[in-house]
Amino acid sequence: MPANTFGEIFRVTTFGESHGKAVGAVIDGAAPGIELCEEDIQKELDRRKPGSPGAASSPRQEDDAVHILSGVFEGKTTGTPLLLLIYNKDTRPSDYDDIKELFRPGHADYTYLKKYGLRDYRGSGRASGRETAGRVAAGAVAKKILTQRGIHILTYTLRAAGVSCKSLNPRAIEENPFRACDNEAAREMTARAQKLREEGDSAGGIIECRVAGLPPGLGEPVFDKLDAEIARAMLSLGGVKGIEFGAGFAAADMKGSEHNDAMGNEGFLSNNAGGILGGISTGQELVFRIAVKPVPSIAKPQKTLTIHGEEKEIRVTGRHDICICPRLVPVVQAMTAIVLEDLYKRQEAGKA
Amino acid sequence: MPANTFGEIFRVTTFGESHGKAVGAVIDGAAPGIELCEEDIQKELDRRKPGSPGAASSPRQEDDAVHILSGVFEGKTTGTPLLLLIYNKDTRPSDYDDIKELFRPGHADYTYLKKYGLRDYRGSGRASGRETAGRVAAGAVAKKILTQRGIHILTYTLRAAGVSCKSLNPRAIEENPFRACDNEAAREMTARAQKLREEGDSAGGIIECRVAGLPPGLGEPVFDKLDAEIARAMLSLGGVKGIEFGAGFAAADMKGSEHNDAMGNEGFLSNNAGGILGGISTGQELVFRIAVKPVPSIAKPQKTLTIHGEEKEIRVTGRHDICICPRLVPVVQAMTAIVLEDLYKRQEAGKA
Amino acid sequence: MPANTFGEIFRVTTFGESHGKAVGAVIDGAAPGIELCEEDIQKELDRRKPGSPGAASSPRQEDDAVHILSGVFEGKTTGTPLLLLIYNKDTRPSDYDDIKELFRPGHADYTYLKKYGLRDYRGSGRASGRETAGRVAAGAVAKKILTQRGIHILTYTLRAAGVSCKSLNPRAIEENPFRACDNEAAREMTARAQKLREEGDSAGGIIECRVAGLPPGLGEPVFDKLDAEIARAMLSLGGVKGIEFGAGFAAADMKGSEHNDAMGNEGFLSNNAGGILGGISTGQELVFRIAVKPVPSIAKPQKTLTIHGEEKEIRVTGRHDICICPRLVPVVQAMTAIVLEDLYKRQEAGKA
């Protein structure tokens, strides 16, 4: 049953496979009258693009040029659906001939075959990270609108390959190949990534997201709470294995008197809640972190099965990232923007 | 904008406030022809009920008798909506007169007022844990259907008040007041809870859920993946601050060669993924854990504001749990059942 | 797959069977802060109730007392779900023992059995007109809100038993048993209905609805246009076999120069369109008519089959209306109100 649409008022539908003809998104529900051009979207897509210089990234070359094929007239949105289309160019389906009949460990090969009865083996098909290009394109539109509302989303790698950032420097994020918030930590991450590449192995990490400027009141009890929607959005991303808000898992060991955020004349005196109470934004900074598993495509030999049930050894070669965190950062930001714009509109819609 | 409905094919709508006249749920989409009586639901509600003997629970007395008012004929579901109604009895709105104009730290008082422009101050109104009675009632129906499909959900407190279970003994769960999977750990939890009660404080914990018997193929890419739907369901519960699947946050520090689950003739050789690849069930055990914050209602004095913006000290007395984990266990199980039955039906619906 | 919910922002879910324990509705999405009491709803339910004096109605006695069990606090809506519950009292399932194994011509007996594999034979179960009590209860809330917005819905029988109203007198509507807009025509309708009752037969008719005060802009292209949503709502009512807007079927024979509504300084110079252009309200009066089939329950003998496939003769006796139009009038009004309040909110939600 279909599930390629996200959102209730700001609705995003993504389409496309890794080595098919195109990927992209339809946005249904962007308000009319918003200035929008392809460059607004392109600059976000460029951040997601493979081929960035660090050791962390895959060498696949895509210019990822976006085309807005509907919904804009005389430079403004009309309130009708926006089709954002990105043609695939650097497709090399033959790269996948070797693994056509193998289940790659840590990939969705086995489950897609079980679910759909067939499998697009070309670079994971729909399960590929390439699907997120459509999310980033749609998120760019949401982000532009949110910026006009005074809402800003900061997203960065907090930890990767076992190395944590020690400081939070927003400027650092676009200065290092890990999109880490600490350039020094990023250097250590890069060194470890290089070593892992030599070993034919890969790394995971943690991404953190902080949103400033959110008004109180966003989030729809009881099922579409702010944290519930963010969690759904994040866990819908390949490779994400967990999420926590504010104090997160550490809250499990705190006392009520430690965790509760007291209030004074200036408002809340702390933010263990991560900016959410009862599933609704408090107006404080929204804070969450996601756990990202190591990239499953590794050159080291692994045990696996063929689609016919025979045991085989597999070594996944080709164009792969060592750690997906840096390329996931703009995707996390995009999905956060989509969730927030949707909940913003839903909150407006709920009023009398 | 409304958000009191969960699910696409097995759809559950909950209603009701803590100190209003009733709580409950409508299920739209239970298949026709299923044997169902009130006792099927009552036994699950009784597990959620306040007043269980341990130090961990609140003394509010409710018999929580469920009435099936539609959708069943001659002992079987007809395929039409099931109304599951539970009247509130032991309501004492006057208990809340003291806090009528105060924002209780850690509660949704402030955000509800900001969102809706008014607030039902009687025991948190809709934000109360009592809302989950409707979820448990609906979950009981899902659970009954899943059991017939051979799917079994085990849920328990894994850690509370800083104490972790050392073993996983399914029988222990209903033997101790923490619904912990280890009776010895539960004794230590109880001792700590007693001490916290004396201090006017409270505790958090971690709940784990394991599902056996899931077929491969459940979960709907790209947005309603199995993990995304479970995460949404869990974060829609009050007090839950995080979720992780399989190796979870630990995966962030693993190498690909460590985290990938290799395959052999017997199937998967490990389960770091927690039974999910690409957002689709693998057929292995589904495993996840949630972080539960300490109960925010504490007797210790806290700084807060009145709704008029004046600083005040607050002590939240009345009938409160010390740790919500044991009462959350059946709710987690219920929401898991709702998600799984819905995804089961969606997977069937997706076939040609 | 479930379909007992109508609306996107003002969402109504109905439940209940004719001879089950209760019928009613949950409204999710009524704005917070609206004054609401049971009497607001009761007065509309009383209009739908069986037992009105005319020859047209069935003698089933129900007081149809509505209970608001959630969503209202201190006399105002809180923005949380409203449960509107009506217990069934005058149920006589044994009245249906005779027809338990027969397919009544013109009823849903055959199709329900084919669809669900079982059938609640007590007075049509969910397919009964009694289901509309929930719609009327929910519609009463929508109607109250719309009245505050200056939107008024006039609904009446335009034709019944072959007799057409010659004038449109709004006051007449509640003065005659057919809810016709012309008392003189109503007298003729009553006479014909009496004759049909003696013959063991029944009548159909046409209901017209006119809405004043609608702002321009309601209706959501391209699928949830104003006319599309009204049509869906009306055809979801049992016994309705057609709908037309403005000039309706007569438009098929008009020339463009006759049908187009020209504009002058005062606005539109005619209203052949029925107040809708491109699926969006023009701000003129919304006008539509529905065709209502004759009541299928007739005392005259008819050929039919048993559920085992044997031919039988059937005479449907019991408590039946001769013409459903008068009791359908408040239901048509209720559904129109639900559609309009939902589209009103959706139009607001679409703005930047």
Added chain:
Amino acid sequence: MPANTFGEIFRVTTFGESHGKAVGAVIDGAAPGIELCEEDIQKELDRRKPGSPGAASSPRQEDDAVHILSGVFEGKTTGTPLLLLIYNKDTRPSDYDDIKELFRPGHADYTYLKKYGLRDYRGSGRASGRETAGRVAAGAVAKKILTQRGIHILTYTLRAAGVSCKSLNPRAIEENPFRACDNEAAREMTARAQKLREEGDSAGGIIECRVAGLPPGLGEPVFDKLDAEIARAMLSLGGVKGIEFGAGFAAADMKGSEHNDAMGNEGFLSNNAGGILGGISTGQELVFRIAVKPVPSIAKPQKTLTIHGEEKEIRVTGRHDICICPRLVPVVQAMTAIVLEDLYKRQEAGKA
């Protein structure tokens, strides 16, 4: 609020404006494993295309070549979204310079401006009949699947320009420019259309649709009944002003003993119901008719207003149809196919 998606399991989202860059559709929910190529879709699009030889059609030239850009692998659907894209070629926005500031009578110019605050004046933008190209493309996929299920949809002009078909000859439909089911009637229609063109006027008509091979059980009570969904789909088409099922409006004047379809050993003995009872298919032929208004673009002078409120005379010249019925026939068929495939899947999904 967005409304460019139709269907629950077989979900179709359309996008694109008349004189924008492209139109088309995304289908989310086509089952995996269905053989599908562009030719399957192209042949249906060719039927909708302008420029057919009869007097009834507009001379705009579009090759309307469809591109399947995702969702198909090795000639089969994969269960992931299908993007069906049609580039606009023969766009002449300058044709619309004259009417840029005028509200064309019978068009959506006024209501779009009121709704969205701006208007794409190029050939009606999104309100153009060109939007239906996306529906026809998506409907082609639905139609292919339904044909494999043994379900066949026959659609034709029953009446146009005041001329009714006297016989129902399926072969005639593609033989005459009106897609009428009677070639002789079509000749008379053509003659009248020619005369109307000379007068600068236009015509309306009635389209009938008959579906054979439907199993009993399709349609989802109580809101998504078969007739409710068909009615919504039809009224979502520009120019449609009414719909009736089976005996339709004539049923209003029938007695119960005349309208009821009795049953005998061979099944139903008549089909006044049009193949639907209680909103569910009976397994008989599904029969409905829609009323189509005359084309609003006429050369005759009409009174109107400018967007600044000044009175003006308007003559709509350019490339316009005289009667939209023949081009609407494939669109009606496409929307019917989309509704039926969706309800077919929903019926399957409702089973245990």
